[in-house]
Amino acid sequence: MPxxxxxxxxxxxxxxxxxxxIPLGLKDGGPNQVVRFESEAxxxxxxxxxxxxxxxxxxxxxxxxxxxxxxxxxxxxxxRKFPDxxxxxEPAYVCYGPLWxxxxxxxxxxWDLGIIQPPLQxxxxxxxxxxxPYHMGASLCHGPNCSAGQCLPGDPVPYRLYPPGLSFSGGIxxxxxxxxxxxxxx
Numbered sequence: 001m002p003x004x005x006x007x008x009x010x011x012x013x014x015x016x017x018x019x020x021x022i023p024l025g026l027k028d029g030g031p032n033q034v035v036r037f038e039s040e041a042x043x044x045x046x047x048x049x050x051x052x053x054x055x056x057x058x059x060x061x062x063x064x065x066x067x068x069x070x071x072x073x074x075x076x077x078x079x080r081k082f083p084d085x086x087x088x089x090e091p092a093y094v095c096y097g098p099l100w101x102x103x104x105x106x107x108x109x110x111w112d113l114g115i116i117q118p119p120l121q122x123x124x125x126x127x128x129x130x131x132x133p134y135h136m137g138a139s140l141c142h143g144p145n146c147s148a149g150q151c152l153p154g155d156p157v158p159y160r161l162y163p164p165g166l167s168f169s170g171g172i173x174x175x176x177x178x179x180x181x182x183x184x185x186x
Contacts, residue, residue, distance in 0.1 A: 093148035098139045101128045109157045131164070137173030138164065 038046075048064035103124050105111040113120060128135070151157045164170075 093146050095144040095146040100132055100135055105159050108153055110154055111159055133177035134170040134174035138167035138170030140169055
């Protein structure tokens with residue numbers, strides 16, 4: 001049965017016309033015949049030997065002819081030198097010192113309570129002024145604060161209360177500030 005050439009050229013050939021010099025099937029030697037690691041010279045030598053073993057109609061063994069390979073270069077390989085590319089990568093977080101007067105709900109997350117907002121902000125500010133020594137004493141041994149792990153500005157976050165934690169050093173500093181203020185203003 002004739003096998004048509006691909007792409008529908010219309011030329012047909014018998015199955016014997018397609019001879020593969022490298023056996024591909026498992027019965028012909030397995031996959032090691034296909035993925036053999038050998039030099040170009042050894043491959044040419046092996047193909048020439050297979051061509052000599054074939055019987056020709058005249059009885060004279062045919063000679064395998066390979067095209068001449070041009071010399072690409074006689075110079076030693078020199079790698080190309082590209083200028084260094086520098087890229088400034090900024091982290092997705094910011095580390096900062098303690099913020100003594102901060103109201104996260106309004107300033108970071110954008111909460112607005114309408115007409116109640118100005119008096120609420122003033123009350124939070126004056127509460128922060130009165131408890132400033134406590135907050136300073138509470139953060140004596142703490143490192144910098146980072147925004148990593150917190151919601152980003154503008155994210156939909158519920159309105160939260162942030163009560164200060166209990167701190168012995170903050171309590172001592174706050175008590176000292178109250179005693180000092182009473183001594184200065186009797």
